[in-house]
Amino acid sequence: MTPDIYIGVMSGTSLDGIDVAAIRINDQFSFLAADCVKLPDDLRQQILMLTQPGNNEIELMGRLDNVLGKLFADAVKQLISSSNIDIKKIAAVGCHGQTIRHRPEAGFTLQIGDPNTIAEQTGLTTIADFRRRDLANGGQGAPLVPAFHNKLFRSAETNRVILNIGGMANITVLPANPSSLVTGFDTGPGNILSDAWIHEHSGASFDEDGNWARAGAVNQELLQHLLNLPFFSEAAPKSTGREQFHIDWIKQVIQENKLQIIAVDVQATLLELTACTIADAFNAQHLADPELYICGGGVHNSALLQRLQELTNTVHIATTEELGLHPDWVEASAFAWLAHQTLNKLTGNLPSVTGAAHERILGGIYQA
Ligand SMILES: Nc1ncnc2c1ncn2[C@@H]1O[C@H](COP(=O)(O)OP(=O)(O)OP(=O)(O)O)[C@@H](O)[C@H]1O
Numbered sequence: 001m002t003p004d005i006y007i008g009v010m011s012g013t014s015l016d017g018i019d020v021a022a023i024r025i026n027d028q029f030s031f032l033a034a035d036c037v038k039l040p041d042d043l044r045q046q047i048l049m050l051t052q053p054g055n056n057e058i059e060l061m062g063r064l065d066n067v068l069g070k071l072f073a074d075a076v077k078q079l080i081s082s083s084n085i086d087i088k089k090i091a092a093v094g095c096h097g098q099t100i101r102h103r104p105e106a107g108f109t110l111q112i113g114d115p116n117t118i119a120e121q122t123g124l125t126t127i128a129d130f131r132r133r134d135l136a137n138g139g140q141g142a143p144l145v146p147a148f149h150n151k152l153f154r155s156a157e158t159n160r161v162i163l164n165i166g167g168m169a170n171i172t173v174l175p176a177n178p179s180s181l182v183t184g185f186d187t188g189p190g191n192i193l194s195d196a197w198i199h200e201h202s203g204a205s206f207d208e209d210g211n212w213a214r215a216g217a218v219n220q221e222l223l224q225h226l227l228n229l230p231f232f233s234e235a236a237p238k239s240t241g242r243e244q245f246h247i248d249w250i251k252q253v254i255q256e257n258k259l260q261i262i263a264v265d266v267q268a269t270l271l272e273l274t275a276c277t278i279a280d281a282f283n284a285q286h287l288a289d290p291e292l293y294i295c296g297g298g299v300h301n302s303a304l305l306q307r308l309q310e311l312t313n314t315v316h317i318a319t320t321e322e323l324g325l326h327p328d329w330v331e332a333s334a335f336a337w338l339a340h341q342t343l344n345k346l347t348g349n350l351p352s353v354t355g356a357a358h359e360r361i362l363g364g365i366y367q368a
């Protein structure tokens with residue numbers, strides 16, 4: 001029997017952990033199993049160093065490329081053993097890697113986590129480096145997951161928008177009309193700023209259920225200054241990352257404008273920034289009776305979901321669980337699907353999303 005299981009590995013911008021998902025792709029798509037492996041704190045700190053220019057970057061990048069390759073391989077092996085998947089039925093692993101720099105305007109994006117190591121240590125064909133072919137073809141190299149959303153979540157009856165709220169936030173617009181193009185782009189920060197702000201003030205890695213933000217009041221002056229960032233009014237295609245959205249930006253805006261704000265109010269304002277920028281992007285689509293489906297870690301923040309419900313003009317709002325895929329596993333499943341595309345010589349990018357000139361087969365194949 002031809003192997004038809006694909007394993008996707010995703011370590012996202014929030015640096016909370018490595019998501020691994022196993023899916024079967026034949027005539028149909030079926031979700032089999034998933035797991036999340038935490039990133040050790042010291043490794044997290046070192047990756048953070050690589051996301052900003054600094055000293056001795058090449059040495060650190062080389063070492064982390066190797067360490068992450070081993071960790072990704074371990075995460076794959078752990079999922080295989082905990083879910084009792086027959087390794088002979090696995091066609092390939094699709095590994096996103098860890099983004100350490102994303103500068104499409106300068107012609108590059110960089111994900112690390114050595115796929116040679118993953119192939120060696122798992123004995124499985126591994127596909128990686130998905131973004132750079134799209135970039136070389138004139139695209140942003142991101143977001144890539146809209147092609148998977150299109151495959152799995154599109155409806156001929158209703159206009160749908162899929163929203164991922166991870167470290168960054170991105171939307172995919174899936175028109176009901178089959179001849180309309182799918183669009184999508186990064187809307188800006190998801191949880192990255194509020195994660196960093198609460199970490200600095202209490203050591204927590206994220207604001208559980210948005211409780212701290214809920215206890216504060218939005219500072220409209222700070223919010224307006226933040227919303228003035230040109231990225232928010234730029235037209236798609238667009239993508240972003242930690243280069244643009246980091247905690248020093250918030251501190252700088254507070255300082256430059258001599259704002260006196262207590263920490264809890266900053267947290268409330270950061271949640272509002274995420275909600276407003278997502279809602280503005282959504283409402284600007286002017287879709288007839290749109291449904292909004294949410295995935296990514298942001299679904300666990302009910303304060304954020306409540307604000308989105310208030311701000312978006314949608315007829316129905318739910319998580320992707322309602323569409324059959326748990327919101328925690330959408331991105332990892334997408335990279336399993338992208339591996340399937342590449343292995344079968346099928347294209348993976350959507351030029352209408354990334355701005356690439358053409359559809360392309362993405363990534364490099366590291367044979368078992
Ligand atoms: N219980 C919770 N309460 C509030 N927020 C939560 C909770 N659980 C997860 N999160 C948020 O979700 C984030 C992780 O989301 P996710 O794993 O989707 O991000 P990612 O994949 O790393 O990012 P990206 O999609 O940008 O690559 C955490 O950093 C945190 O902010």
Ligand SMILES: CC(=O)N[C@H]1[C@@H]2OC[C@@H](O2)[C@@H](O)[C@@H]1O[C@H](C)C(=O)O
Nearest residue numbers: 013099102142143144145168170186
């Ligand atoms: C460069 C990079 O890693 N971008 C991520 C990030 O996290 C969310 C958003 O910004 C999205 O553009 C992308 O990830 C998903 C997996 C994507 O390519 O669709």
